[in-house]
Amino acid sequence: MSHRYLHRTVNRRTLLSGATALAAGSLLAACGDGDGGANDNSATANKSVKLPAYVPSTAVKPDLPGNANGLLNAFLAYPSPPPKQFTGPPLSGGTVSAFVLTGSPVPPPKGNNPFWQALDRELGVDLQLTITPSAEMATKFSTLITGDDLPDLIVPALFLPNGVPAGIGNLPQWMAAKCTDLTSYLGGDAVNDYPNLANIPTGAWRQCVYNGGIYGVPVHRGVAGTLMFRRDDIVAKLGVDPDPQSFAEFRDFCVKVTDAKANRWAIVNAGGLMHMVQQMVGAPNGWRWDGSKLTNVVETEEFRKALSDVVELYKAGVVHPDSFANNAPVKRWFNAGEAVLTADRYTAWPQFYAENIAGPEFKISGMRPPKYDGGGFAPTWQSNAGSINNFTVFKKADEGRIRDLLKLCNYLAAPFGTAEWLFRRYGHEGTHYDMENGGPVLTQAGASQTVLGVRYIVDAPDTIFIPGRPEATQLSYDYQKSIIDTSVPDPVVANGLFSDEWSRKQPTLGQLVLNGQNDIIAGRQQLSHLDEVIGNWRSQGGDKVRAEFTEQLQKSGIR
Template sequence: MRRKDRIQPGQLANLLLCTFLLGGLLAACSGKTETGSSGNANPAGSSTSGGKPQSGDFDEPYKLTIMLDNFTAENPPAESDAMTFLRETTKTDIDITWVPRTSYTEKLNATIASNTMPKVVVSLDIKTPAIINAIRSGVFWEIGPYLEDYPRLAAMSPVLKNNVLVDGKLYAIPRHLDLASNGFVYRSDWVKDLGMQPPATLEDVYELAKAMVHNDPDGNGKPDTYGLIEHNDPEGFDQVVLLLGGPYKWLVENDAFVPYFETPEYREALDFYKRLYDEKLVNQDFAAINKEQRSELIENGKGGMMFAYAYQITERLPIIRKTVPDADMEMGNLAGPKGERLMPSLGYTGLYLIPKSSVKTEAELKRVLQFFEDLADPRVQTFMQWGLEDVHYKMENGKPVKIDEARYQTEINILRRLKPHTMSEAPDGVNSPDVDKVLTYFKEKEDKVVGDPSLAYISDTYAERGTELTKIIEDARIKYIMGMIDENGWNDAVAEWHKKGGDKIVQEYSDQLK
């Protein structure tokens, strides 16, 4: 079973330290809390009501250290109008340590092992071996029993909550991501200029990819465009499996779990991607680039389609329009033999965990939870979407318009990494047309999502060997698509997966199901 942001096998040794740190962590839980100095209250007109005030034992602003992942080349400024607003509105002296997303999981694992943690850390996945082991070792606070005092944080969908539980308990605050957030994004202006119709099937995607490669969709007279753009963890692959009628991650059949890579639909998906690769309809360097580089190719007009998070429209389209003012993008409505089926998100794009070694008392835990409750205030969420009025955006004809795109990206877009699982999208309830397009998609497609049946369970074997086993299948998938192995090579990889622990994972999930 594949999950994102897994640790590498060489890092697993560090995780063993967590067990030996447990005694020290439990002893530290009786220490005194850290407080900040007195400061300003909320700015005039602000409101962060909701939840019971938990700051009585702490001077304001409360000093809060956070480690967050950064997907941009540079860190945002520590001091800005945006940071001032956030600090004053939450009565919190926020000190953020930014870590490049590409190395974030490795840094987090090392931080856990060294027991030198800030008061809040983000984990990109709650079910990695490192995080499961740390939770079971008592490294992080269980927050579920406290959420009744924080109504915004407690307003978590049952599906999302199920996805983030560990051993039936809640330890983390999810960072917002719509369940129906994945889909198919394409340059609708290219489709129109090519005289074609919006794609409705995988065969349409293939034909459109051919046209985008051979028929000069950007009109520059050069054969310099691809159809589909992918990256080293092909984001569309699981979506293609679903469209072909297959399961998502696991098939439950006859009271037993079957890995989805052993289904006929998975093999069809392999052949579909190999067809695109052999005919040079997908970027030939996909195995060597990451997700952000994939998106940059779209921004630079090098490709016209990608399977991606729907908000790629709102994030990439403004950049494309700097050079192509009439550019447009749409979400596809692809269907297969079983109709329209969408790959789900986990409902989160990272989770906030609170270490006991740095937040040592229940009173301080409640103060940290109040910070996230305040972040979930609609006014703060609006700020995270658009920034400050007359600084980052202005209202024109009832619509928000960004004043300085570069400043917005530097000061505001990166702060969206702080979003909890509730979200408000626009000032005064007014969205830009592109945001409306995406939000409509989320609402309309939620019932098309196909879930991962394994998320309700935890396999101890997967926790121990998941990284190694996942890599076997993912490496073989890339090699098959690129023609480096044939069907026999693929079958050998599947057999290796079973031999090295896959059979135990299947058994553990199946036993829990029964």
């Protein structure tokens, strides 16, 4: 995953980073001695866990089917009428509390929020949510741990690009002490008691395994990861070949579409170039394991080569001149046509269309990275979060309580295409959304009331769907279909490894690399400065992380 995307993640999605991460880490250390080896979370212990059986839902049939390699199902329009899964509420009274996050403005409280009230009626429970903006999660989570007054459901962390919970120390020990091992409820065929949870692909559950057990329910995302979005409407007007076949042709593309007088540049920032060029040169996705040695991408010659080329592209003036500004509005630049390319998650596809200001001619697709010297396309990098966005743990409770919580989660995981999914995401038609060209469009009331954060408790398997734009859905599906079979995972994530040092230090180490990379690209440092960056990365935790991961790889016999 690109360090540009890492930078966005640290600012927008990371729950615990910097000083507050260390504070949370010290709080969690109360569950143990702080030694990463004390966490009973080795690859060997977790390998034997019986994951939930995967039983795909047949509630709706996709217009464009996915596959077992990670290609997502796609829908050209929302099913009409949508099938209804539940004949009544999953619960019959009482209260459920949950600690969740939101990346949107905090919605109105329940007393002033008709959607929240309607959700309570659908669930059959008084749902008490602590809804916290992403930027405040570090402080709020630390306070939650300190008080030890835990809600029923807790989102302990979002995953960083390298597939680890953000900045939390001794996470396995904390979960063992305070949270419920769900293996007996969900492992193997036991999950069939909750069909919508059984509908979640196996890969997502692997990221919920700690201490030799299943310690959470996942929020599934596809493995397609970050791609290079391209403004096809602009490229067509300029008459430029949209699919370069080598780095040289890609460089020519960037130069040709850039016109500073027209307020248009090739790309929103240099981090996107790093993401693209690293794939062209064959850099590893996060880590490289050769059977005996583990190497981080920043230590490789491929990273150095990509950085050198991006320095030259930046000098050529193809990057938006304000790209190094804090919180640069890169999505707005892309939608406004100030840049032709931007690197972002595949999940941004519908967002770009929702925020489109170019009118009906607006058209985007994905640019595949060519091999550096030509000869076909380079493999893309799979999502380093291991096909999930986050997971949710359950506070320790008796069996009856846990089963009630699982029934609630089973409702919240109703698959795309059902009446329950549509209500949970969009509310009531005519009040919270309107149907336009086969897709729901939120009203102002819907946009403010529905962002309760319940989608971060658990979610249905992700799908490809761009409301009201079937042709865009087809393009998104076609792009994923072209890259999934050859995409490469991070071996650390793919093998379910956990390093306490990595969990604590990854935000800091990632920022260290990002700062050094940006200094070199912007011309504040020479390329030789990379040696100092690598040295600092190793001494400030990288070598310890490597040792923890390597020990697990060797003990597991992974080649």
